[in-house]
Amino acid sequence: MADEITPLFAQYLGIKQQHPNEVLFFRLGDFYEMFDDDAVEVSRLLNLTLTHRGQNPMCGIPYHAAKIYIARLLRLGKKIAIAEQVGDIPAPGKGLTERKVIEIITPGTALESEYLDGGINNFLASLCVRGKETGFSFIDVTTGEFKATSFETASIQENFPKELGRCSPRELILPESLRSNRIIQDTVALFDSMAVSYYPDWNFSLDSGYERLTEQFGTANLRSFSLTENSVEVMSAGFLLDYVSKTTNVSSPHIKSIQVYKDSEYVVMDDSSRRNLEITGNLRDGSQQFSLLECVNYTRTAMGSRMMRKWLTFALTDVNAIISRQNHVELFVNDRTLLRRIRDQLDGILDVERLAGRIAMDKAHGKDLQALRASLSCWLNIQSILGDSNFALINPEPAAEIIDLIANSIMEDPATSLTDGGIIKSGWSEELDHWRQVHDNFNQVLDEYVEEEKQATGIQNLKIKKSGNMGYFIEVSKGKLDKVPSHFIMRRTLVNADRYTTEKLQELESNLNESDTRILELERDLFLEVRNRLKAFVAYLQQTAREIAYADVTSSFAEAAVRHNWVRPVIEESLVFDVKGGRHPVVEQHIPQGEFVPNDLNLCSEDGCTFALITGPNMAGKSTFLRQNALISLLAQTGSYVPALYARLGIVDRIFCRVGASDNLAKGESTFLVEMTETAHILRSATEKSLVIMDEVGRGTSTEDGLSIAWAVSEYLLERIKCKTLFATHYHELTRMESDRAKKLCMAVDESTSEVVFLRKVISGSSQNSYGIHVARLAGVPEPVIKRAQMILEKIQGEAEDKPVINADEHVFEEEKSAAAPVSFTGGLFSDEELILDEILSLEVDSITPIQALQTIARWKHSLSGR
Template sequence: MAEPVKLTPLMEQYINIKKQHPDEVVFFRLGDFYEMFFEDAVMVSRLLNLTLTHRADSPMCGVPYHASKVYIARLLRFGKKIAICEQVGEIAPAGGLTERKVIEIITPGTAVETEYLEQGVNNFLACLNVYHGKAGFAYIDVTTSEFKATSWNASLMQEYFAKELGRCNPKELLLPLSLKENSVIKNTLEQNPSISVSYYPDWHFNAESSFKKLTEQFKTANLNSFGLTDQSPEILPAGFLLEYLEKTTNTQVPHVKGISVYHDSEYVIIDESSRRNLEIIYNLRDGTTQFSLLDCMNYTLTAMGNRLIRSWLLSPLCDVKKIQKRQNHVQLLFKDNELLKELREYLAPVLDIERLAGRIAMEKAHAKDLQALRCSIDSWLKVRESLKDKDLVSLPLDDAKYISDLILQSIHEDPATSLTEGRIIKRGWSQELDHYYDIQSNFNQILDEYLEEEKVKTGIQNLKIKHNSASGYVLEVTKGKLGSVPEHFIMRRSLMNAERYTTQRLQELEQELNSASSKIIETEKALFLEVRNKLSEYVPYLMELSHEISYVDVICSFAHAAIINRWVKPEVNDSYKFKIEEGRHPVVEKHLPSGQFVPNSINISAEDDSVSFGLITGPNMAGKSTYLRQSALITLMAQTGSYIPAKSAVIGVVDKIFCRVGASDNLARGESTFLVEMTETALILKSSTRRSLVIMDEVGRGTSTEDGLSIAWAVSEYLLNSVQSRTLFATHYHELTRIEHKKLKLLCMDVKETGGDIIFLRKIKEGAAENSYGIHVAQLAGIPESVIDRANVILEQIQNKAKDNPIVIESKKTEKIIKVEEAPKFTAPGLFSDEEIILDEILSCDVDNITPMNAMNLISRWKKALSGR
């Protein structure tokens, strides 16, 4: 049996520290490197493509200390947590062990250094907890102090959790262990793999301690002013977030002065599926912002404005007065092109004041940060001068001017970032510091002045000052003048032709010179910290200032987008109307040559006796999906306060936007396309109200024709009779056009047929489509001509068969019962036998990728077909 490997004291020290931080990658300081060992080393070397070495047979890899932030940033993007373990004691002599301990934990949601953050995007840390049947959800960006919370009934977790995650898109999520096996939460997190998730024992989530933590943070006796009581479900996650931040960052967060509690009634509810389908922030193709709504609306010039416009697009307003206030501000700049141009010119140099203020509050700001703050404030003062007679801004500017002047007078124009390099404080700010600088830069002149004094006192005109490394500075007297040497000269050395002396004053001057560098660094550090502490008193003001800047930036962005894209101001009111004249898809139009996009109109309303339901038929590639999405996007844009791509519009505010357009398998969860489709449809039917906007495309296409048609028909009736929301419902089931209802309007995509050729006009018109033109689309896609010819033959036989075998269905209506004809199931009797069809399906079945559930469904269907059932 092999003897156990004896660990060195250093490795024992590492192992003891790692035991205290099992979930973090320990960056263990060894000289000029951070080293990782064992499992950490193997994982990090693989993630960062580092060379894996060994120390006493233990896996090991390391990164240079001076470049560590680059590697830490990459690990954070992988969702890892990093424990920074530094040498905190005196460097031990050879063979000794230097004391080390973890001084900071950096996690994806608590990172504050610029190198770790994505500019213009919030870095949210979120927490969810369930307490007495209520789910509390809170999130915070410690770099900007944005702190928000909401709650809902725990029974509605499936609807709300995904929606709130999509709203804030946190980098890190904290959960109690009791929710680890919750199926809804697990399924939601599987769809958001980029979020770093950590679980903590339930006893960490204590209502009493969380309440105390929040009141201490906000310096209040209670939380009533924030809309919270000691029993509010938002208390637990919010309090735990603050505790987690302080423990990991090892610092206070004094700039977090309050929390904003919001409710669904304030914002348009957009579920995660609809947010994804509408491609509001990210596109479906590669998950970037290209070809998204944000991409075509975002002309912000500051990081603060970039964050705010994202927030507005994800949380459109429901309050008409607030919407109209934003619209009026956009209109002000839309009509004054010169003012808009001037504002954008002044906004361009403004840096991230919000995060700079956060760094000051957390005592992490360096001198360059302060200069960046000053330059940004100076640019903003120019903006305010341009807006002095406008109602767009109102924050007093005395504090801004004081902050700018303080930094201008005290901080070097091009300062160092380190407190140990010097060149931080400007000359003239401190007499003591100037004295040390004078000694350092004018020492030769000081020596010359002293030498002249001694010449006058002693009468020795050939007296000289000499210097060497052994003796330092000395006064040299020739042999002929030794009789004139005064008593205050102290003998140092005798030479052949001269003797060297020093004096108390010369020693003092030399000592001052030798200590000047260290005194400069020491004094500058103290002065810098004094200036930064003064600025920390103005952090709340700077946060208000940053909010004002971001608001103006987004308003300028909206106005600029409206001008270059020819958008108009919509009328937004409290009615149930939904009228858009010549609307356009903002993203599609942007990426088409000018003038090629075909606009379309819509006019429906959820008011009594008004048409509220548009049933749209027509072929693929004719523009149905674009028409549906543009209607939803125009509504969303209008309720953010933006102008819209249309000739005109009247939009009664919507409370929810549902967009069920397309679906895909979720193989990881064993869900087929059809199951995903039905889950989304169920959510719409349960959650939509009369004030909602519902966009649905191809409901029921993931199953058999009979089942799909039946579902689509029943869903249409439910929306017409029970919900009565404003609805656009696109379908390939032409049988649905037989539904008669006073609130239903038939619409279709116009198609022009010329000599057998088909032209999609991409224009909506009233009426029902006569054909799906699916075979024509297949031909355009390059399907072989023989297949196209055979498809036309089969289609003709199916249509003939349908004429001979009508099926009668009753349409459930509030007014009356009518009877319509439906085509039989979409097969071609007589063309192929059941055995041939099933054999073909077996041969083409992808057995490597089919799920067990799908396989069982196939076998069941084959069995029924062969038994004649």
């Protein structure tokens, strides 16, 4: 009942009512407390003890450890509202301390380093639909990066996941009207680690968005950012700024521009192609391991790591821009000593980009400023080492000015809290030095004053003492009372001595008592003054951060080229694709050195061929060959060297990758439907300048249907679109397709011995066998099944015209079943030892119980002993 609610809980309920979608951290003394549903959910998510306050569930976390718990909740997609005590603590029985929400922390607006991954942008994104147009925007509050694009609403099913895949936002904001949109919901479901929130549609206003953007950028209009009052991007971008302002509760002066981009500026790659090519994460668990990013990311700074991801997801289409990057990579490749010296200096550079953001938003502390100073010193060293080869487009003088300011004002190991002191260097402020002198050398000051009074009074045994009640006092023995001067003020008479004070002693004591407070106040004010002076350099620091990241990424590309023996590709505005000795950058790094078999590919060259039909068995290397050429093309257009002996490549505008088989049961889509949907997208979107790789089109349906579809798709790509195409298939009938613009390739197989050997070499010609039964044997299919499959195959091949009905014979496996030894699977891809080793390496030790561990060990022992 209402009359049973305590004033404290009523205060909590009032605040919670204003923040129903956030977990409310309610400050009570040294703890943040959560109640009711928040408490139940958080205790479950964080494994906290759930208690009760009256009838209300409650759990809490210590104030000093809050960041650890907040970081975990953010990773789970939760939003946190921080309610602090903002008023003076009243006397007992005099009412409640005032509390209010001072900050809302969300996955996409988190500012503290404890909540962030240094090498990955922390993007907040928003999408807004207006009739036939859709706007998409994303922002990283910590760095100031702000981008937007637009596309036709009719293509939202293709473009929305593509843009989400490019920026991988931590949080997505959508209008409430899209909550029931099936396409939007299906897309959002693909990104399960992304937090999603819905807000009323009126928040996404064209007028208010335009006003918010011009106010943020300090401009009369947005024409310099390629935006007008009617641009659909304004709706989503404007709301993002408003959302950031209301959640962080601080201004963001470092966000001074927005980049509006179009598909024509970068290589277009749909989300399915990006996933299949494993650009920034593998298909298995999404981690960087076994991805293209892993092969080239030798960056030494957080800024460089973020830029590396950006270059891989926004590959260029401008030849001159690509060649400019290549020239800088080549500078490091040709001078290994220079490369090593630059990378050594990069090791000393911290996240200048986010440090600039922290300064702009009044979040930086003393250690941040010292980190900035050290980073800029290393950057100046890099510019000096580069000498005449310096490609930075920035004046080093402001960096030197910043270094001097911090070096002269901030202690080398300052405190991070403004309430602790120990931040400002001696010599920076005369007033601060005075008060430190008072505090640190008070005994010396007293000794000097004692000597002064001894000389003036002639009382040589005069002493200054201190007591808890009286403070400091002068003590004069009874025998010297006749020499006590008139300016001594009596405090107390004792048996053997009298105690006095003086105006000067009282002043000295007052100064001592005041010194602690004055030192803290002065240090805080002086630090804020220094930080505010640094705000004038925020734009310069952001530009410097980009230059540092550029040097880091280009030297990282050079490091990859040197380590892996890659070459500089020739980039031109043509359709040619000529690669000699090409290798798959990822596969090559994860097999023993020298085992990877390089292959050539020549399309759109002298013979005018744009289409390569590739046949051959599974496991012979077709998919690797297809993917490696797509990755070579992508790498080349980022400015990187490529894994080949030679490469001459024309610019591609789009890369499509249709490989593998998957279904989407939740959406009621079969493997074949997913395959056909992706194929349809390619046929509708590819241009003459695109690169298309397709593997096993039509395998999800009957042979006749599949062959017909594969043939028609091949002809359409070959004759209508005329793009560079690698088309791998098991349909040998496709080799009868003749065209001057198509060439036939196959995977070489050695059958000269009793064992079939896949050479993984691409040669001209067509394969006449799929070797599926051989692959089944390699996979560990029982030998009786292998023999029976061989019998059926021979029967089918022997009756090509009139395919027989092959009856299942219930006795066909009888002989094998009566054999004494069970069918062994040790002839598969891995031995028992390898399987157990793999299980050990992947075992989550912290997540199993002792009894489970013992049972697992017993199972390994049983397997290895053969019993």
